[in-house]
Amino acid sequence: MAANSQFSMAVHVLTVLARHEGEKIKSEKIACSVNTNPVVIRRLLGQLAQAELVESQTGAAGGTQLARCPDQITLAEVYGAVSCGEVFALHGKPPDKNCPVGRNIEAVLCNLQKQIDRSVAETLSRHTLQGVLEVIEQERP
Amino acid sequence: MAANSQFSMAVHVLTVLARHEGEKIKSEKIACSVNTNPVVIRRLLGQLAQAELVESQTGAAGGTQLARCPDQITLAEVYGAVSCGEVFALHGKPPDKNCPVGRNIEAVLCNLQKQIDRSVAETLSRHTLQGVLEVIEQERP
DNA sequence: TAAAATGTAACTAAACTTGTTACAGTTATG
DNA sequence: CATAACTGTAACAAGTTTAGTTACATTTTA
Numbered sequence: 001m002a003a004n005s006q007f008s009m010a011v012h013v014l015t016v017l018a019r020h021e022g023e024k025i026k027s028e029k030i031a032c033s034v035n036t037n038p039v040v041i042r043r044l045l046g047q048l049a050q051a052e053l054v055e056s057q058t059g060a061a062g063g064t065q066l067a068r069c070p071d072q073i074t075l076a077e078v079y080g081a082v083s084c085g086e087v088f089a090l091h092g093k094p095p096d097k098n099c100p101v102g103r104n105i106e107a108v109l110c111n112l113q114k115q116i117d118r119s120v121a122e123t124l125s126r127h128t129l130q131g132v133l134e135v136i137e138q139e140r141p
Numbered sequence: 142m143a144a145n146s147q148f149s150m151a152v153h154v155l156t157v158l159a160r161h162e163g164e165k166i167k168s169e170k171i172a173c174s175v176n177t178n179p180v181v182i183r184r185l186l187g188q189l190a191q192a193e194l195v196e197s198q199t200g201a202a203g204g205t206q207l208a209r210c211p212d213q214i215t216l217a218e219v220y221g222a223v224s225c226g227e228v229f230a231l232h233g234k235p236p237d238k239n240c241p242v243g244r245n246i247e248a249v250l251c252n253l254q255k256q257i258d259r260s261v262a263e264t265l266s267r268h269t270l271q272g273v274l275e276v277i278e279q280e281r282p
Numbered sequence: 283t284a285a286a287a288t289g290t291a292a293c294t295a296a297a298c299t300t301g302t303t304a305c306a307g308t309t310a311t312g
Numbered sequence: 313c314a315t316a317a318c319t320g321t322a323a324c325a326a327g328t329t330t331a332g333t334t335a336c337a338t339t340t341t342a
Contacts, residue, residue, distance in 0.1 A: 004229060004230050004329085004330070005229065005230040005231060005232055005233055005330085005331090006229075006330085007229040008229060008230065008231055008232050008246075008250050009232070011246065011249075011250060012232070012236065012242060012243075012246050015242050015246060016240070016242050019241070019242060026286095026287070026288090027287085027288075028287090032237055032240070033236060033237050033240040033242055033243045034232070034236055034237070034243070035232075035234045035235060035236050035237050035243070036234065036331075036332075037331080037332055037333065038288095039289095039290085039332080039333070039334090040331065040332065040333095042288065042289065042290085043289090043290085043331095045288090045289095046288095046289075046290085056288065056289090057287085057288080057339090057340085058287065058288040058289075058338070058339045058340065059286075059287060059288075059338085059339040059340025059341060060284095060285060060286040060287055060339085060340055060341040060342075061286075061287075061340075061341055061342085062286080062287045062288060062339080062340070062341090063287075063288085064288090075253070079229075084228070084229055087225070087228050087261060088145065088146065088147075088148040088149060088220075088225055089144035089145055089146040089149065090146060090149050091146055091149050091150070091153070091175070091176075092144070092146055092299090092300075093176045093177065093300095094176065095153065095174060095175055095176050096173055096174050096175070096176050099157075099173070099174040100160070100277060100278070101153060101156050101157050101160065101174055101277055102153075102174045102175070102176070104276070104277045104280045105149075105152065105153050105156060105277065107280070108152075108273055108276055108277065109149050109152060112216070112265075112268070115264055116261055116264055116265070119260045119261060119263070119264040120228060120257055120260060120261065122260070123256055123257055123260040124253075124257070127253070132249055135245070135249055136241060136242055136245045136246065136249065137241070139245045139248070144298095144299075144328080144329085145298085145299070146299085146300090147299090167317090167318070167319090168318085168319075169318090177300080177301075178300085178301055178302065179319095180301080180302070180303090180320090180321085181300065181301065181302095183319065183320065183321085184320090184321085186319090186320095187319095187320075187321085197319065197320090198308090198309085198318085198319080199307070199308045199309065199318065199319040199320075200307090200308040200309025200310065200317075200318055200319075201308085201309050201310045201311075201315095201316065201317040201318055202309075202310050202311085202317075202318075203308080203309070203310090203317080203318045203319060204318075204319085205319090233330090233331070234331095
């Protein structure tokens with residue numbers, strides 16, 4: 001189970017909201033499409049709300065809707081919102097500082113990590129939620 | 142603890158080997174620099190050997206050395222060898238196929254995943270072990 | 283005031299990574 | 313040839329993370 005599919009879920013959730021722009025959607029309805037528990041969805045929506053990608057309303061007749069038009073939400077923002085963390089982890093325990101490699105490798109890896117993060121962000125910023133929605137609508141058999 | 146630092150460890154291990162080209166290095170010596178257990182290193186070396194990046198010799202006076210020159214080993218190969226898996230995971234449970242989004246979202250995400258993998262590989266292929274080694278040697282105070 | 287929704291805390295279960303011990307197999311060397 | 317010194321690998325424990333679930337306080341509509 002442990003594999004972090006939050007980004008996948010987030011894109012899914014936002015796409016469902018995008019298909020119903022203007023409407024307020026209940027967490028239970030989204031959960032049904034994602035095939036999970038409504039609480040899992042609400043937790044995820046909390047993160048997306050913090051990133052100001054969605055807006056929720058409590059109370060009866062409450063629900064969630066997009067905070068912006070789908071063509072103004074890039075997948076890079078979504079990725080940043082759910083903060084999947086880094087692509088690879090640095091050393092758990094600190095390396096031996098008596099060894100030249102151990103002393104300097106972390107800086108190298110940290111730099112590498114930043115390059116990869118930028119590269120991933122750049123790739124994702126080329127996609128918008130609108131683009132995803134269009135593929136979905138178009139691919140419907 | 143659970144965060145997959147195998148790529149970091151692999152780069153570390155290979156850099157240590159690169160610093161001693163031609164010599165056979167014992168897993169215990171590497172483990173000392175990485176600050177972990179020799180068995181962890183040997184497991185990692187097994188993966189690197191399968192990818193033909195290193196060669197090990199058993200028995201007394203055994204050890205491991207690089208299978209190629211450091212300038213002919215890219216970090217993309219290293220990343221591939223330890224197979225950290227994908228940057229994000231697809232859905233755990235399959236989405237609801239009655240919903241248009243649930244029916245088609247996986248294809249979209251899968252495609253996205255491939256794009257990101259390519260992007261990461263492209264970034265990493267710009268770095269060689271030789272390059273890492275030079276930074277390490279140069280940064281020594 | 284009651285019903286219906288979100289927000290959130292707490293707990294469980296499953297999966298994964300790392301660390302550790304133990305031991306079989308291999309090889310150099312006295 | 314016997315021993316010491318390595319690698320390779322299996323098996324297990326411990327810690328962390330994710331997802332799922334239950335429960336309940338809070339908010340809002342009707």
